[in-house]
Amino acid sequence: MSAKTLRYLIIAALIVLWEVLPRTGAIPELFLPSLSSTLQAGWSDAGEYWHALLVTLYEVAIAMVIACGGGILAGAVVGSLPRPRVLIMPMVSSLYAVPLVILYPVFTVWLGIGPESKIAFAGLYGFLPTMLSTAAGIQTIDPQLLLAARSMGATLSQRVTRVVIPAAIPTVLSGLRVGGALVIVGVVVSEMLISPAGIGYLISRYRTILDSPHVFAGVLLVLAMAVAFNTLIKLIERHAAVWQVGTRAGRDVIAPSAVGQAA
Template sequence: MKPPTLLSRPAHRALAGIATFALLWELAARGLDLPAYVLPSVSSILEAVVAQRSLLGQAAWTTIMEAVCGFALGSAGGIVLAILLTMLPPARRVLLPAATALNSVPVVAYAPLVLLWLGMGPASKVAMVSLAVGFTVFLHALAGLDRVDRRAVDLMRSFGAGPATILWRLRIPAAVPLTAAGMRVSTARSMIVAIVTEMLGAQSGLGWTIYQAVLQIDFVQVWSAIFVASAASLAFFGLVNLVEKRYVFWK
């Protein structure tokens, strides 16, 4: 019997790809003697991460909390809105075009208004992440709720099932896989929106750290914050992906 492994084959491949890319980056930066403002070496970036681990850790915690809270609120809001519009076709015909029009504008464009309304604190970042995630999850959930066999709906109606029973027994199970995929995709988007909003106006967080480092012309610090943000985003994505594989087993 083969011994159990902690990582799957795709995870091994991903780690091997990251290690190869980091090695090529290191060789290019040192072999071409590139200045730090063009491309610092991986080793110098990792040294900066270790040296500034306390500052970066606090900033990462702030950004992660904003992203996770916004992700949870946006996912819940998107799912609830999709269910309401599925149950109320007249409202769907009115609200769906409006939601589509709002989604056609880059979410970051709303950042100045949200910062003006909610201030520089975490509330504005959570609101922005909720807005970005909510649109994505809403569209995925709505598509999933619509992805049912009409013959199955007619069969349940012939047995006297009402709209609520059809929703609970048929539509929601059919919508869960696509909704989970939308939530998985939104993990990276939540971190991006939180960081960008922090760069536009904040008092802490990875985005604020990156902005301050740019003002101080400390490009190694910029890359160290980017490395930490990438690691946090990958961890968040991996966690949501793991939950999806564990509980959405019928997709």
């Protein structure tokens, strides 16, 4: 049995258990509503969930630009320059170890309870791992690539955008997966804390009235966003695999296969 088939069987078993256990009373419906009642709750209020999903997607999209775009550029610059790397990386690593959710009240004081505070908080939440992963990925780049770029007169911005980032893409995407997931978590959590709209707001509102089917309907939407983002990253990884030839790790992977073909 292949691993892919086994994964599908596990997912199917979890779906069946989700429906059967609450129906048979093994798990109280208050703790875990059946899958059918969850889907029915979401369908009956599809308009409300659709509007909330659009709000959340808007906030996630802008926060992704801040976290992923800014994190990649900042990590590329810091990782390329020895002195900033020595000065900045320890501070960023220490800040990443702090649970940033404690800073969300500060963002609400500065930016209010509207989407601005959620975007800023989620952007920072995903920025740190993306930056750290990008800076670490720079270390896997073949130094001969940078030397060749300098010898041809490439400026710092040209080396970063045309050599550093493309060659570090495999490692960057690993950080991008973590950073993007944290952006989604940051937006939803901030909506649950203080927000008049969004999926997190619906989850929090229905939780206060103990409406479990509607709560889990919101959770399913969050799960769908995370799965869609992970699928997108896997697609990008598949198309960006060619850039591994510019890294030490890529050479280690390609060299054995090349030897085998020559033999």
